[in-house]
Amino acid sequence: MAESRTPAVVPEIARNQEIDATRHPADTALLFRRSAARSPRSSICWNGTSVATERDRSETEMSREKALPSMISDFLDRKLAKRFQAYDVDGNGVIERRDFALAVERMGDAFGRKPDDPELQRVAELNFALWDRLVAQCDANNDGKVSEAEFKEASLSGSLETVDSFEEDYIPLIDAALDIADADRDGKLTATEFTLWAASLLNHSQPEIDEIIRRLDHDDDGLIARDVIFASIREYFFNDSPDSAGSWVVDPSPDR
Structure with a gap:
């Protein structure tokens, strides 16, 4: 499928977002999670083969993410x-x-x-x-x-x-x-x-x-x-x- 792009329409503003301490705490957490979502890692099983790609986070972090919609x-x-x-x-x-x-x-x-x-x-x-x-x-x-x-x-x-x-x-x-x-x-x-x-x-x-x-x-x-x-x-x-x-x-x- 051919792609139609508009050349250099705006400067890049999203790759290195700074975290503003005055943001709502949950919104700040959201920015951290977005950054993590862009950096997947491959988990390796005991024989060295790649079995999955997943974000590196603990069960506690995943629980917090599930609760986040009520906190934003x-x-x-x-x-x-x-x-x-x-x-x-x-x-x-x-x-x-x-x-x-x-x-x-x-x-x-x-x-x-x-x-x-x-x-x-x-x-x-x-x-x-x-x-x-x-x-x-x-x-x-x-x-x-x-x-x-x-x-x-x-x-x-x-x-x-x-x-x-x-x-x-x-x-x-x-x-x-x-x-x-x-x-x-x-x-x-x-x-x-x-x-x-x-x-x-x-x-x-x-x-x-x-x-x-x-x-x-x-x-x-x-x-x-x-x-x-x-x-x-x-x-x-x-x-x-x-x-x-x-x-x-x-x-x-x-x-x-």
Whole structure:
């Protein structure tokens, strides 16, 4: 499958995160666990053969991880809930493959693209690939659906979104979707283009979109640069601060 990348859209901000002592304690623990999740080790049995790859942690640490969802900050819990809602397009309380099909269908309708449009098909291909990864990582009971609890648990474990998976799964999808939204390919979206894009793919309401535009239109020219959108979404995945730009993309309510 061909990969469409946007060259050097934003600086790397996730590989060497500093731990801020002012964070909520559970959020700080989450950053440590995310770092550990990116450093697997191979366990060796008595005859020297590799039998498994696992994170180096004790049973006590694993018990703490299972308890973590009840300990995380209200903001991080709300952030994950909002992300879940973005995936749950039909609003039935679970994420299914149908939701990913609906998102593509809604985007096609919003921008006047037919199902056989090559650019829309590219978005569909990448979106279903994201679903395959999501269900593989989150569907603990193998029912072909992802509950909010399953989604949050996988997100908090650090296994759902990593720097590599963001580059491989999300960047091409966002890029392909923005190709459809950015009609004149000038690298910027008008307020109308961004509204159609955010409503169809992020599942945001109009008041939420208006707040995002207000926050991301840095020079008040009515346009939002694609690199600003990329940077904001990257910040969402890898910066847990309520003041980060990414937080406004996924949780734009003024009273948050």
